[in-house]
Amino acid sequence: MRPAGPPDGSSRHGHDDDAVAAAMRAVDRRAFLPRAQRRWAGQDRPLAIGHGQTNSQPSTVAAMLRLLDVAPGHRVLDVGAGSGWTTALLAVLVGPSGGVLGLERDPDLAAWGAANLATAHASWARLEPARRGVLGTPGERYDRVLVSAAADALPRALVDQLAPDGRMVVPVRHTMLLVEADPDAPDGTRVSEHGSYSFVPLVEDPPGPSGPAAG
């Protein structure tokens, strides 16, 4: 068993002092786990949070947050907020001058994740149920978009929600993609690949009546 602490690979990769390592130290992962899983919080592996979903592997979360390059004051969308852990980490990274919206498809998880997030006392971050059949909040623009579930193809609806200079980190099938808004690129974005990962699927429901998705 690994020792407790922030298992984000920071020492191995020379990131001990960066903002992501500090955020992972500041947010207690145990507060975002079911009671029975808390003793494993220091391990670098995904942990079950019920409803067939997981609290993601810490080293993967750290790698995604580093790619995302979040700064104080940013507006961030967290798609697949689950336990609320990534939403809380993003809240630390943006600080009180920024804002974070976490969206979770499963309404029960969304309610539990929101309660977990409340323990972080970051009023500039909130976690809500995703609207059925809608990815993100169309019409809004975000400096950063984090997607913690694997899409079958680059989700255009989320690309359209990137602000100028925006960045999105999203697993597509098994490849982690960084999408950077770039007005000089032919379709307005540059896409680069950053390793192979395994994620639960990003579910794209058909549009339905208003209200949260069924679980």
Ligand SMILES: C[S@@+](CC[C@H](N)C(=O)[O-])C[C@H]1O[C@@H](n2cnc3c(N)ncnc32)[C@H](O)[C@@H]1O
């Ligand atoms: C790996 S899990 C949770 C990761 C989460 N960031 C955490 O740290 O606990 C990914 C989550 O994405 C959710 N999800 C899948 N499709 C979604 C969608 N279209 N919109 C919002 N959430 C979605 C799943 O229900 C699941 O809870």
